[in-house]
Amino acid sequence: MSAAPAVEVRDLHVTLDRTPILAGIDLTVAVGEWVTVIGPNGAGKSTLLRAVGGLLAAPGAVALFGTPIESLRRRDRARVVATVAQSPVVPPGMSVLDYVLLGRTPYIPSLGRESAADLAAVHEVLARLDLTGFVRRELATLSGGERQRVFLARALAQGATLLLLDEPTSALDIGHQQEVLDLVDQLRRENGLTVVATMHDLSIAGEYADRMVLLAAGRVAAAGTPREVLTERLLAEHYKASVRVIDGDHGPLIVPVRRR
Template sequence: MTANLTATSAPTAVEAVDLRVTLDGACILDGVDLTVAVGEWVTIIGPNGAGKSTLLRAVGGLLPASGSVSLFGTPSAKLHRRQRARVVATVAQSPVVPPGMAVFDYVLLGRTPYMPPLGRESAADLSAVHDVLGRLDLGRFADRPLTTLSGGERQRVFLARALAQGATLLLLDEPTSALDIGNQQEVLELVDQLRRDHGLTVLATMHELSIAGEYADRLVLLAGGRMVAAGPPRAVLTEELLATHYRARVRVIDGAHGPLVVPVRGPAEQQS
């Protein structure tokens, strides 16, 4: 079954129709339809190899794809690279950090779409970086090499660079994969606060199912490059769907903010 994720009547931030991606002769995405409303948080889940990161990169224009993608009503194909960078910001799983680069300089890279070719940053660019560092409580790290920060602090810096772009759509690829549970919660609470305060739209991928269900408005379940389920977390995180597509034994417990997925062991094998 292929499910079509349809947003509410709110203005549309992302609309992907019949999205297909083939890499090295292998079909990675096979006809995905996806709609995300302005201000919504949608998280893509699925087993390894399902196509989660590929879908995110295709929406962001980072991979060649057939079908169509529109961002805030404008076909992505009609947006020049600099125009797209002012609309959508991507935080990759493991961003490349130039050796020895200070936090301030890394966040300043987010202002590249606003700088003239071969030109320098303006006073407005510097002000934007100072503002973002202040909002994310990173000002004290401005002169520190990014590599000296903790995992949670670095993740905040990666978000700061994305926010410095001034984009209203955040694409977050496994934003908590390298963090302990405390830092996971801190980063996701920060994203949710920024979404509420600044009207951001969030499209993310995530492995941690319970956390995905607590923060996302809706979930998209991919398997084999196809969308097999979509909807509110309680409709997608079911024991039947997770057993079918993850081949996992789990219990799903209803929590205050969404369903909690608990792995359980199967019956012990008989000893010979």
Template sequence: MTTPTTVAAVEVTGLGVTLGGAHILTGVDLTVRTGEWVTVIGPNGAGKSTLLRAVGGLLPASTGAVSLFGTPIARLRRRDRARTVATVPQSPVVPAGMAVLDYVLLGRTPYVPPLGRESAADLAVAYDVLDRLDLTGFAARALATLSGGERQRVFLARALAQGAPLLLLDEPTSALDIGHQQEVLELVDQLRADHGLTVLATMHDLSVAGEYADRMVLVAAGAVVADGPPRTVLTDELLGTHYRARVRVIEGEHGPLVVPVRTRRAVD
């Protein structure tokens, strides 16, 4: 699917989301340009995952609107939406007994005709993604037999196999060791450079988030409280106020690094 470069990949205006009578998001405005990497940060319960789910069309908005590449999300048919946006949630539902290759091939569903089967091209895409994520040797393995980090890479593989121009990543590195964190994020960044992929992510590791994001959005209590380049959002003052944490932000090679600071040392 080709996407125009003159319109934003994501346009969120006055978004409100209410779940179980509780206002999770209120009046959120967010624009993500085509080809941009934007990472949403914020304390637990701030509404980060809810925002991603609303952008992906998985949650209805109580107020406001969401558009993807200039089209209101409510006007996108399910198959068209699946060709436009791919999501890696924090806790994907995995069918019992499913093998890794079969799970990754689910990402090709939007391109398979009704009552049809995956083509040779679909299989080629799946194997290419497995290879890029160092998962080729796991193709025949049941997902349930993999470690948490291995499963996390399989979840990303399915999303990448989907071939959508917009990728939503909800804590994509939470189960990965530092080496695989770098591999996954570098791969996503390379795909962004090669294919104009747009990335909207949530991340808890602020230092890693600041190294990869073009822009960061700080959400607290369901509202955007800061939006800008990492160096303007990752500050001692903002993080101290909204995370209630003592930190020191230092300059890194690719972005600011956030270091926790102990309030006091224990006395022997």
């Protein structure tokens, strides 16, 4: 008997403020797989991630590791899935260390305090993300790229087996983009982490994803390997973009071409 997939989405419909956002999405992500969801603005990428993470009600449509998401208590769900949102709410005056420690909340007893193991897990993640020198800094004093790494650190400190990344590199320079994604990929291979991400940078998306899903107007327009999805025809059709697709070592490289 084969193991249950990490994520199983069946006929997912989401309507927000009477506007249909997702219209019958099917998606299966195997344990240990990296799937990146792409698509033009307004396609429903972030909404899909929120539904998979349990932040939007989707009764009967989403299962994580074989368990319907609505049957998971919030604390249990937090041990399974961690989300890095595009713009997380940052409590005023909070230090980097205290913010990343929030990732350990599912393991701390009610009215209890963090353990030595919790602190060790947090400091290990901070070191791997080059954030050790920021532990006493207030989050509000950091640059956008530094904050983005702190948001990822909190998710990684959570120790979840499924990581949902909503535009995880949008505020990072190219060097830190590679560092963050290389780290996520290393953790995925070492620890069997499953990754579902949304990304705008199509070349970077194709470098790291095992599979890609192209959303357009709330539906799956294409799915497959990066080479199957990142084609000049599909990108012209759904992004209205003029590009050249060059085959790279790990996936297609997308080069915008100026229109005449």
